[in-house]
Amino acid sequence: MSVSLDQVDMSILGYLQANGKESYSEIARCLGVSEGTVRSRINKMLRHNVFEFIIHTNPNKIGLDVQTIIGLSTKLGMQDEIASRLQRFSEVRFVGAFSGNHDLILQAYFRNNEDLVNFVNRDLAQIDGILNADVNVELKQYKDSFSYLTSE
Known part of the structure; x- marks a missing residue:
């Protein structure tokens, strides 16, 4: 099942890909949204298996x-x-x-x-x-x- 993602979701994914340790508050500040918005969007995407947090080892x-x-x-x-x-x-x-x-x-x-x-x-x-x-x-x-x- 595909999940509908908007531009905010895609921007959040972009920030996480650039730096998976980026804080929710910093992402929120950069996007001009609340920390709660970032947290709820990330949790929704995790529930729907849009992404997962992993460590990519060389x-x-x-x-x-x-x-x-x-x-x-x-x-x-x-x-x-x-x-x-x-x-x-x-x-x-x-x-x-x-x-x-x-x-x-x-x-x-x-x-x-x-x-x-x-x-x-x-x-x-x-x-x-x-x-x-x-x-x-x-x-x-x-x-x-x-x-x-x-x-x-």
Whole structure:
């Protein structure tokens, strides 16, 4: 279900994306509304899952130097079961079903290449129904953003 957001809501989201620690009173002052308005709008958006407060950790700063995108081909009828099993691995940050060359695509982080090889040959190899794994290692990152807001 989509929630109707007005310009005040979008502005609040913009301030929170720029600085998630910004106080409600400071956001209210910048927008020319009351702190109560900001608080109630944020609470409404949280209730409707418009956003969530998270900490975005830089994987390289915590020793996860190998980022991968892995495309999987799966046996017909097993996509949901395989996706469910993949979610259990701490290395896996994202799993999604896609159209195109791969049935599932996952993003995963590893300390080193050896951990990646072990994941593919030990963990993925034990999951029944995976027909093929196309492993792509990130060489250089140009953008990493969770922002979907456009500036107008």
